Amino acid sequence: MRAAPVTQTRSTCPYCGVGCGVIIEAQDGRITGVQGDPLHPANFGKLCTKGSTLHLTATAEVTRQARLLQPLQRLARGAQPVPIGWDAALDQASKQLARIITDHGSDAVGFYLSGQLLTEDYYAFNKLVKGLIGTNNLDTNSRLCMSSAVAGYKATLGADAPPACYEDIERAHCVFLVGSNAAWAHPILFRRLEAAKAANPAMKIIVADPRRTDTASLADLFLPVAPGTDVLMFQGLLHLMLWEGWIDHHYIADHTTGFDALKRLVRDATPERVAQECGLREADLLQAARWFAQSPATLSLYCQGLNQSSSGTAKNAALINLHLATGQIGRPGAGPLSLTGQPNAMGGREVGGMANLLSGHRDLANAAHRAEVAALWGIPAVPSAPGKTAVEMFEAAADGEIKALWIACTNPAQSMPDQRTVQRALERAELVVVQEAFATTETARHAHLLLPATTWGEKIGTVTNSERRISRVRAAVPAAGAARHDWQIAVQLAQRLETRLRPGRPTLFPYAIEPASAGAQALWEEHRASTAGRDLDITGLSWERLEQGPQQWPMPHGAAQGQSRLYTDGVFSTPDGRARFDASPYRPLSEPVDARYPFSLTTGRLRDQWHGMSRTGTLGRLFAHAPEPRMHMHPQDMQRRGFADGELVQVSSRRGALRVVLQADDQLAPTRLFMAMHWGSEFLGGRGEDGQPLLGINALTQPAFCPVSKQPELKHTAVKIAKV
């Protein structure tokens, strides 16, 4: 028999927020290869190790061993799950949800979603939860990723809109990387920076990070900033810029407000004080201030080092202050550009898929915005009470306030901080539904119902990357087993809930389930219409136009193409059109090190792994770079405390403990530790001295969060180390 022809389908990589385009090769309904899309402006054909091995995570063997292929029901906690049909599973879920809502109110349910869902998935869930169920308890793992960047942009520029674009990497004369190991976390963008530096050796690269990472190897100047002191460092840089006369007074006068208050605030951020508290040299601070302010164009690239912090919003805003004070914004090569951790954290925010947001970048706290969304959805009102954000949601479930948790495409039993609380939440909830592509996640073990979802190569819809670029995601093969698209599951649940919660009324969810492309397009069109007049207006971007290639927002009606750079006219998204300087004071870490817990532990990504490893962990070759969990420690600390490289130790915080092998690492300063975030209990199992199971790296981390963005402080935990 002749083999079927190989098909090629354009889509995107499902890993990081660079949002690379891929071409998926398939034959006989199976994915057989992947290559970079040479026409996609995010990567021009290049892929990193993770992207280039995607097809190997979709083989028949991986599918059989790791995928969730049919709905499963767990009849008792701890029991093996047994198969159940889709109709029965959704009927049961809707019945239990309706009972909990009737008995305890809408706020007794919580939905926890993912920055890896597509925009259409997010839209359907947001409408289901806020429009039908009537609660704002919908949050996502983007809270752990980008919420401080969102709050920082809104506080200063007036909207959640990254002003710069990838092309600015080639146009910049100075690039300031802060709290970002882009070499590992955003590899294709980093390759682009390497190429730009090679083409223009005069380009200055400054890297500020508590670790001397691979990213720092490209730096002309490395600032080993002490954990949690970034706001003070930025204030110190502004102090120097003021002192040296490197401020753009015309830009400040014409386009901003609030500079006098900030000027008063940074008076105390003297070079001596900043150098001492941030662990930096005064000469390096002066050099950084000079390059940043005096370069013809300065671009800042930043990520979780600023975001995952109890002062995350202040850190983001303090960096943006520097761009505004020096006029380094709204020009080619100049501006702040937050690097998105996940592939569609941006798209999720665009449709309002978080506890404090509504469709089209609207704010839940704004009554006019709530009324606009209610009119759009055809409902009397959107609830006004703020929803629970990620940490708050699991704390409320652990306390018994939230009784049902619906978790889609994310693994909080590994990724959330303070795992003991998360475990209590998952054990106490009356109903835990996990909607997932993979059967192997830690969270799946806690589910009463497991609903199989489609994943990369099967999904249909759109995503938005870090530079506001919207790309089509296309299916190259049919869904594996009985998996359904995430939006299909949300819509089918919603339609069942409607018969219980608003019987006899016209449906709010009139989307075709099949063909899936029609349903996805209908959801996209509704989202698109909701953006009219908003900062992200995409009324000029039709589905057909998107078929021709990705576009950046905004692209309002009549625009020939999307906009690559924002604020080029110096008019910002604030009521008066002026950017606002943020004068938040520097606040030290929420859990400082002390004599009992003398080390500062930070977490981060490995080059070749992704999140909880549900996909990358299926592929042996992706372990070659880092085969096992390791706790990195400076050799001086090892010597002083009598530890040896390769020794098994117990690392404890105020919340939990884990056992792990030490690795000597002089990329760190003394008293600082690093461990990758990916390793779960499968790799770090066993029991602690208290007899409790050891839960992976997030057994240690803390739930403290930024008061504005509610993003938890995953980049610092005070810990101690003992011999085992």
Ligand code: SF4
């Ligand atoms: Fe995928 Fe990110 Fe690598 Fe691009 S850089 S191939 S989006 S993981």
